[in-house]
Amino acid sequence: MDYDDLANRARAALIMAAMRRSTVTYGELARAIDFDPSVPPSHHMKRVLDIVTDECDSRGEPSLAPLVVNERTGEPGKGYQPNGEAWHKSVRRCFNAWSPA
Numbered sequence: 001m002d003y004d005d006l007a008n009r010a011r012a013a014l015i016m017a018a019m020r021r022s023t024v025t026y027g028e029l030a031r032a033i034d035f036d037p038s039v040p041p042s043h044h045m046k047r048v049l050d051i052v053t054d055e056c057d058s059r060g061e062p063s064l065a066p067l068v069v070n071e072r073t074g075e076p077g078k079g080y081q082p083n084g085e086a087w088h089k090s091v092r093r094c095f096n097a098w099s100p101a
Contacts, residue, residue: 001036001044007051009033014052014064018098023091025071046077062097066090 013032017024024032026045035044045068053063066087070077076087083090 001039003044003047003051006033006035006044006048007055010048011052011055011064014067014094015098017067018064018094019100021095021099023067023069023074026068026077027071029068062090062093064094067094 010029010033013024013029029035030037030045033048049065049068053065056063063083065080066076068077068080069075080087085093
């Protein structure tokens with residue numbers, strides 16, 4: 001499995017979500033990046049989102065990971081690591097960072 005390729009596709013999909021000021025579910029993101037449907041996304045999505053976060057950090061951008069939510073709860077999954085701020089503030093920072101001007 002090429003995690004870097006999946007992370008690149010996830011980054012692009014999450015930037016589009018941020019520009020639209022919306023969150024995406026783990027399942028929606030898995031479909032958007034053509035994740036192998038025979039593999040449960042929860043087994044690998046954390047690694048993909050960690051790579052996306054590292055890329056955002058290296059660019060001085062807010063992490064896009066807060067935009068990915070559980071379909072039932074509408075909140076991030078158990079693997080989400082907040083960066084010291086409330087989840088909704090992290091989401092708002094994404095929306096502001098990628099706001100279409």
